[in-house]
Amino acid sequence: MYPYSFGLVINPFAGIGGAVALKGSDGAETRSEALARGAEQKAEKRVAQALSVLLPYREHIKFITAAGNMGADVLTELGFHHEVAYHAASVQTEASDTQQAVTAIATQKPDLLVFAGGDGTARDVALALQQCARAANNENGNGSLEELPVVGIPAGVKIHSGVYAITPLGAGKVLEQLISGKLTTLRAADVMDIDEDAFRNGTVRARRYAELQVPGELEYMQAVKIGGKESDELVLADIAADVIESMDDNTLYIMGSGSTVDFLMSELSHKNTLLGVDVVYQGKVEKADITGAELEQRVLQAQQNRTPMALVITLIGGQGHIFGRGNQQLTPAVIRAVGKDNIQVIATKAKLQALNGRPLRVDTGDAELDAELSGFIAVTTGYHDRTMVAVQG
Structure with a gap:
């Protein structure tokens, strides 16, 4: 009944530090300070914007997701069929929740994993997929889970990684093209992140952490940022x-x-x-x-x-x-x-x-x-x- 199976993981606290000048959302203290300053959680709204492109295909897609604001809530709101593979222990989710949700979803082998967040979230996704691949390799000699294609919906303050679509709408367009058979190739994209403490002090220290596979549609998927200052x-x-x-x-x-x-x-x-x-x-x-x-x-x-x-x-x-x-x-x-x-x-x-x-x-x-x-x-x-x-x- 559902020829397409997509995983979905949302970091519900992604991006809350941006509008209140905290330049990131990593760490419980930063999130608490952002909320105290009146920050809004917008990750779910950005996911809804992306997935609205897929509404005409609702009867052909099954999502595997995490409970509540990590995915299930927005899927319920949009009317997509979904199964919950992970429940967070607290409303205040952590990086470990993203990693555990990705692990639970990836082991059910969806066609593609969609996630929303920033560079920290991309790192968590990459780490979880690497661990899944190692576990699968130890068990049966097949580490293919690390090659699970991903599409990131930009929702964070820091978006250095090339695994994100240019916009939420762009992410939806990528998924639509996959469903309609217009995209057939994949490419490796870098997962990048920076030191938030240094970032708050005016220094950008970007580092490559991993590679993930993304659909090779450059019109909608962003390039990795160019580092450094203008020299001319x-x-x-x-x-x-x-x-x-x-x-x-x-x-x-x-x-x-x-x-x-x-x-x-x-x-x-x-x-x-x-x-x-x-x-x-x-x-x-x-x-x-x-x-x-x-x-x-x-x-x-x-x-x-x-x-x-x-x-x-x-x-x-x-x-x-x-x-x-x-x-x-x-x-x-x-x-x-x-x-x-x-x-x-x-x-x-x-x-x-x-x-x-x-x-x-x-x-x-x-x-x-x-x-x-x-x-x-x-x-x-x-x-x-x-x-x-x-x-x-």
């Missing part, structure tokens, strides 16, 4: 000069994360939160490393006072994301308040060329806003130099 200071100086020339002390500037914006802030003689969001007003840093909730209040105040606003952001090298990766403080409410016409994307042409023709990506968590932001945008690539680049949600 002359180009960055030109970009900074262009932005600074147009700045007005009476405008509220929201400065996004990343090394290109960091260079601009240094040219303004401002201290900068490399991996956070800062607010600049009347020539000073009004608020450094601002949270999503704080920023929403600030832009509301600006609207009430009729204060002009501008948002300066860059893209993630290798992926092209301008929203939804490492800058969740820029919530849909903030982006709408600023307005599309007041968003200034800055990047070197080398960074754009490294995308090999792929569009810039927006993944705000709001499908309607993603559609509004899609189209073309003029990226500042030098002094009085603009490059038209496509944007897709």
Whole structure:
């Protein structure tokens, strides 16, 4: 009755540290602090967005999943047939729950494993599959469980790994193409992660931990991030000069994360939160490393006072994301308040060329806003130099 069997595991706490400026969600203390700051759990919503693509195929898919908010709840809501293979001992799930759920699901040999989270979740999935493969190899000489194809639904703060789809909708499209027989090849993708403590102190230390098999559809599956800072200071100086020339002390500037914006802030003689969001007003840093909730209040105040606003952001090298990766403080409410016409994307042409023709990506968590932001945008690539680049949600 069900020709397709998919596993599903959700890390329900993935991404809760992003909008409240904690730059990650690893560890019970971080999760508790994020919830205390008013963070929302959005992983299930992102899974629902991905799986909504599969609603026309409901009668052909069986899911094997974990109980409650690790999978069963969203499948029940969407009306998918499913079997529960794992029950977490507590509502506050841990990495061990992800690993045990993956193990319980993988041993039932689904066609593919879908999981939602960030890089820490991808590491947990890889570890569990490796352990399953070793156990199977010891038992019967067949370690094929490690080759179980996976599709990651991005829901975390850190998404360095190449096992994730570009967006939740992209993950759904990959699964739809598998069901319709349009995808036949698999490729190895790196599982990457960074040191969250170093990340909070402004240092990116990315490391490759494992490989997993993913569908070879590059249109929907993301590339591994390019590490390191921009090195062409002359180009960055030109970009900074262009932005600074147009700045007005009476405008509220929201400065996004990343090394290109960091260079601009240094040219303004401002201290900068490399991996956070800062607010600049009347020539000073009004608020450094601002949270999503704080920023929403600030832009509301600006609207009430009729204060002009501008948002300066860059893209993630290798992926092209301008929203939804490492800058969740820029919530849909903030982006709408600023307005599309007041968003200034800055990047070197080398960074754009490294995308090999792929569009810039927006993944705000709001499908309607993603559609509004899609189209073309003029990226500042030098002094009085603009490059038209496509944007897709």
